[in-house]
Amino acid sequence: MVTSNAENLVADHDDNLEALMRQSLTGDQRAYATLLQATSRLLRPFLSKRLYSASEVDDLLQEILISVHKARHTYDGNRPYKPWLYAIAKFRLQDHLRAHYADQLRHAEDFDELEESLHEAVTEPVMSYESISGEVQKLPEKQATILRLMHEDGYTAKEVAAKTGMTESAVKVAAHRAYKVLRERLER
Template sequence: MGQSEDQLKALMIGGLDGDAAAHAALLRALVPLLERFYRRRLAGSNEVDDLVQETLIAVHGRRATYDRGRPFTAWLYAIARYRMIDHLRRQRRHIPIEDVEAMLVTEGFEASANARIDVTRLLDTLPPKQSRAIRDTHIDGQSIAEAATRAGIGESDVKISVHRGLRALAARLKG
């Protein structure tokens, strides 16, 4: 089972405070998150492992830039997005503008952190089952099958929860 935002943040802060075991545990915990992140965006690519390693190195090298008052995963995924874009540039691949927009939902760390906080607040207004299904599939990048297994429910239940939750969020946002 994956680590929560709070657990990852605690490991990061522990590492920043000199706890080598916490830093090592953080890097190990990030591997499946980053694998899902890259597999989802680079389907069929054999470059996922390289990108995960590059991102782990970047996290290690830039750890001093992490703001303890901000969500950890927003910082992590900002690094991951820029690693992916750099990688695609090195490969000189043509990327449709729609894909770039999806990769760069927000430009900077501040906007990314604020967006993550807003999404968290919105999801907290939903029933727990719907909120968890959306978090697992749309934020954490799990497949429907993975989310169903994690929640101990059927795949169709996850799909219905996601659909109903997104519909409820859209209604709230429309006012």
């Protein structure tokens, strides 16, 4: 099988990424394609370790390859290629993670709103704890215990937290989830 010079370069030595880039800068499309393929093989494990889903890895890898393409004039072929490449990869990864977490924050429930909703009655006012205690027992044990302590025994979320060894926030979140489940079941 006949292989191109560019493919031989990569197969022979890793160091030849520099040579491939030098050729690419002169407009050698085959060398450039080989370099970008080698680059994506290098980066995939690096990204996979840092991101959860394969689709995220693919998206970010594409973004990094485009960045390499845009910034290739800042590489002269005389210094190691990998530090240059990883500097770009880390920069794009940071950007991606920043955007990802900012997005998560935007979609996260505002805790103040959550607290307000906890004071609201999730069932009709005429509905007492006793009337739905059967449904409460069907909830997971932790949620059922929290509701029993809060609505049958009259403890506050803080006191329940102290009794169960959970944090106050965790108690409120668990109670909120239990209310949601109860509401859905009772509305059926």
